[in-house]
Amino acid sequence: MGKKMSIYDEDNTVRTSKSEVNLEVASGDISNANAKNCAQFFPPGPQSLRPTELPAGHAIEKCTSRLIVSKLVNKRISKKLKDLYLKPTKENILFFLTTEDKGIIKELYSFAGKVREEHTGNFVHLRGLIEFSNYCFRSCHYCGLNKENKKVPRFRIPKETIVEIAIEAANNGYKTIVLQSGEDTFYSIEDYIYIIKSIKSKVDVAITLAIGEKTFEEYKILKENGADRYLLKHETSNADLYHKLNPGMSHKYRIDSLKELKRLGFQVGSGIMIGLPGQTVESIADDILLFKELDLDMIGCGPFISHEETPLAGSPSGNPELAFRVLAINRIITKNTNLPFTTALSVLTKEQKTSFTDPFFKGANVLMPKLTPLKYQKLYDIYPNDNRYDGNSKEFIKDMNKTLSVKGLKTSTSLGNRNR
Numbered sequence: 001m002g003k004k005m006s007i008y009d010e011d012n013t014v015r016t017s018k019s020e021v022n023l024e025v026a027s028g029d030i031s032n033a034n035a036k037n038c039a040q041f042f043p044p045g046p047q048s049l050r051p052t053e054l055p056a057g058h059a060i061e062k063c064t065s066r067l068i069v070s071k072l073v074n075k076r077i078s079k080k081l082k083d084l085y086l087k088p089t090k091e092n093i094l095f096f097l098t099t100e101d102k103g104i105i106k107e108l109y110s111f112a113g114k115v116r117e118e119h120t121g122n123f124v125h126l127r128g129l130i131e132f133s134n135y136c137f138r139s140c141h142y143c144g145l146n147k148e149n150k151k152v153p154r155f156r157i158p159k160e161t162i163v164e165i166a167i168e169a170a171n172n173g174y175k176t177i178v179l180q181s182g183e184d185t186f187y188s189i190e191d192y193i194y195i196i197k198s199i200k201s202k203v204d205v206a207i208t209l210a211i212g213e214k215t216f217e218e219y220k221i222l223k224e225n226g227a228d229r230y231l232l233k234h235e236t237s238n239a240d241l242y243h244k245l246n247p248g249m250s251h252k253y254r255i256d257s258l259k260e261l262k263r264l265g266f267q268v269g270s271g272i273m274i275g276l277p278g279q280t281v282e283s284i285a286d287d288i289l290l291f292k293e294l295d296l297d298m299i300g301c302g303p304f305i306s307h308e309e310t311p312l313a314g315s316p317s318g319n320p321e322l323a324f325r326v327l328a329i330n331r332i333i334t335k336n337t338n339l340p341f342t343t344a345l346s347v348l349t350k351e352q353k354t355s356f357t358d359p360f361f362k363g364a365n366v367l368m369p370k371l372t373p374l375k376y377q378k379l380y381d382i383y384p385n386d387n388r389y390d391g392n393s394k395e396f397i398k399d400m401n402k403t404l405s406v407k408g409l410k411t412s413t414s415l416g417n418r419n420r
């Protein structure tokens with residue numbers, strides 16, 4: 001037996017030397033013919049190439065995927081899991097969302113953990129989250145920041161302070177800064193350009209924007225001025241439900257925005273809430289297929305948690321177990337998409353005996369620690385959440401690294417872009 005090794009280094013760098021390929025061939029169960037086909041795609045030259053530097057669909061990527069498939073899909077897993085990995089269908093997704101067979105659920109999680117390890121390594125990406133404004137002119141029925149909520153004091157962090165927080169975080173080791181707010185027109189496009197350029201002129205980080213819908217022209221300007229990623233959750237693929245829960249908004253524009261962001265070259269993230277009133281399990285299966293179709297770079301799926309100052313006050317929370325299944329299925333279907341252990345899921349599971357690291361063995365590979373100053377965290381009141389901490393403190397980062405390393409995981413030191 002050859003030595004078992006992942007084809008990924010830290011991180012997302014594909015090993016391409018022929019000797020390493022041979023190790024893969026020796027360790028796996030791919031056919032000689034397949035191995036020969038693969039070897040011919042590996043060019044002489046640098047020992048490693050980043051797939052992101054290669055044209056989309058380059059033979060190396062296709063070749064390495066075949067190797068991965070051959071290693072993961074073996075006789076030890078059920079046909080339904082193989083199908084989920086190789087050719088997912090709505091019927092198959094529904095099976096895993098609804099089964100009550102504990103053995104099957106255990107196998108689903110275990111396989112998702114292996115797919116995560118094989119396709120993204122044992123690295124956890126920390127995305128430092130700065131919630132810089134809780135003003136919003138929208139009225140989403142599930143969100144405590146909706147404009148009708150007069151009870152929450154509103155705040156805005158000055159752009160200079162946002163830059164300072166981001167630079168401090170980068171110096172503490174964060175490689176991604178997520179700038180998140182309600183839909184707040186106070187900040188102009190020029191303000192975002194100032195923030196992005198001021199951060200990037202001082203530190204090497206990726207910048208993610210989670211600032212709601214903009215015009216296509218504005219998306220373009222933001223990309224041209226250094227924004228790397230854009231998060232825009234579509235919450236549900238059910239357009240009727242979306243329009244009911246998001247008055248005055250267009251589901252079509254949401255989806256069109258995701259496509260346009262992708263076309264512009266952003267790494268694009270989206271996601272849904274699990275357990276929204278009116279949502280069905282069929283609709284969740286459609287969401288998962290839509291994630292696949294959109295070829296998203298990040299997918300966040302957390303359980304719905306009701307907020308008392310919203311029209312959905314008193315509605316039951318989403319089921320964390322269902323959210324974990326969606327996480328695992330997303331991992332198996334999308335392979336290398338960045339999948340966070342969402343804050344909402346951590347809130348609903350913190351009383352349980354679920355280990356903090358457990359979600360990474362069900363498919364997650366991203367954490368989004370809060371860098372928002374503590375005095376503002378309680379005001380960023382999307383849903384009830386007492387989980388407050390200073391993600392920019394040395395102690396927090398040290399503890400995080402220690403907790404992850406106990407389970408064989410490591411904080412990533414790369415920007416953490418997804419290979420396409």
Ligand code: SF4
Pocket residue numbers: 136137138139140143144145146147181182183212
């Ligand atoms: S979900 Fe976003 S857009 Fe909707 S009210 Fe909340 S912050 Fe505003």
